[in-house]
Amino acid sequence: MKIAQIAPLAESVPPKLYGGTERIVSYLTEELVAQGHDVTLFASGDSITNAKLVACSDVALRLNPAVKEHLPHEVVMLEEIRRRAHEFDVLHFHIDLLHFPLIRDFADRTVTTLHGRLDLPDLKPFYKAFADTPLVSISNDQRRPMPPVSWSGTVYHGLPRDLLPFTEKPKGNYLAFLGRISPEKRPDRAIQIAAKVGMPLKMAAKIDNADKAYWQTVIEPMVKSHPNVEFIGEINEHQKAVFLGNACALLFPIDWPEPFGLVMIEAMACGTPVVAFRCGSAPEVIDEGVSGVLVDNVQEAAENIEWLLRLDRRKVRTAFEKRFTAERMARDYLGIYRNLPGVRTRAAPVRRANGQSLDLKVVA
CATH class of the missing domain: 3.40.50.2000 (Glycogen Phosphorylase B;)
Incomplete structure (x- = not known):
């Protein structure tokens, strides 16, 4: 053709x-x-x-x-x-x-x-x-x-299939947030979840000009007031493999009708399970109990982290290979x-x- x-x-x-x-x-x-x-x-x-x-x-x-x-x-x-x-x-x-x-x-x-x-x-x-x-x-x-x-x-x-390598044993004991700093992506929820479970949170995210005020007035003060939160900024493809592969879990705490959510399958390719809020496409992408969990609020997300970390990362990767190549x-x-x-x-x-x-x- x-x-x-x-x-x-x-x-x-x-x-x-x-x-x-x-x-x-x-x-x-x-x-x-x-x-x-x-x-x-x-x-x-x-x-x-x-x-x-x-x-x-x-x-x-x-x-x-x-x-x-x-x-x-x-x-x-x-x-x-x-x-x-x-x-x-x-x-x-x-x-x-x-x-x-x-x-x-x-x-x-x-x-x-x-x-x-x-x-x-x-x-x-x-x-x-x-x-x-x-x-x-x-x-x-x-x-x-x-x-x-x-x-x-x-x-x-x-x-x-070979873009992001599978990581069976992550080297970091942290939760990951990857994407954009914007109100609909709800990075504030990611910070709240990490604080509730007492785990480090690493945030790799782009800040568009349209979202600078939101960063300066809402998210940056939260980052500064939570010592367990590290803001990394925008990362490239090579850094993404390391960042996601070494994370215990990806937080996807969206508050909008997400059309797809590419970062979810990027995490799955690395074997990293996903905590996703039940919005937009998330229920179509996440195989609940296999590649991640769907939640409705911050408290529910925090309560599911310990269980999520026990998921078989090989099965997370297999879910990616079956559905998202x-x-x-x-x-x-x-x-x-x-x-x-x-x-x-x-x-x-x-x-x-x-x-x-x-x-x-x-x-x-």
Whole structure:
């Protein structure tokens, strides 16, 4: 199959630091190439891939101090995609909604994975206007706020099998919080849980400009007042393996409709069990009693830590391998690609004048 993957330009593929969407685009792209498909990646010029790279900006827009506004660069990328759309059997978008008017004429061989929250009121009239555009959700819970649309499937995220090594015996006696410092991620709950159980907490997290006030007024004072809490800051992929692998457990104390929660399966890949609040996708990702536990409040989380630390870390890793590898993710997406109406049409045999068929099916 000739497949176009279209990534956001804010971060490189894969991202240097934080960037869940770009990380998933990278894992999917590389796995599709490994499975023998002809893949073209539209992304920033500092992206690293085995696919054909179409550089749509010199570097990731967030890392370029000369870039003040992302939209012009994104529109230039969309024009390049419009010009070359005929080259591909399927075009897979990961850029939210800017491309929808552009793809009207060939939407039947596109799919758009929605990576973000869908409960924002401004989104409903938009998706009503584009109700026939094929969409993919990253959890079933993510779909709940949406009006009737054309869902092609739900595809859970996956990681390369050997990306994060299994750690049977963690060297640290700490709880881990990994992600973003923001009100919906509830790092305050993580601090409260660690304080209740008397265990060290290490926090590796990005602080966006939009969340600096929350950090300064709520979280930083809590960190300073709890001597068992260590704030590490944003970490890279290599540091993540060590950080998660040596943790006794990952705390995932969210307070919002999390569309997926990549960090949960990253922890599982390391064999590290997860304490997750029962929000969003968490009940779909966590196999309760195997890879972690679901809780409803801080007290319940604290009460379950001792039991959680007795879980078999090999079974945690096995749960990851069964459900959340990049190979499985790529297979799921290939199934969706092949069932798109426009892909099936391009794959149909063409009849010669003498009645014989000329098979033009897409090689997949």
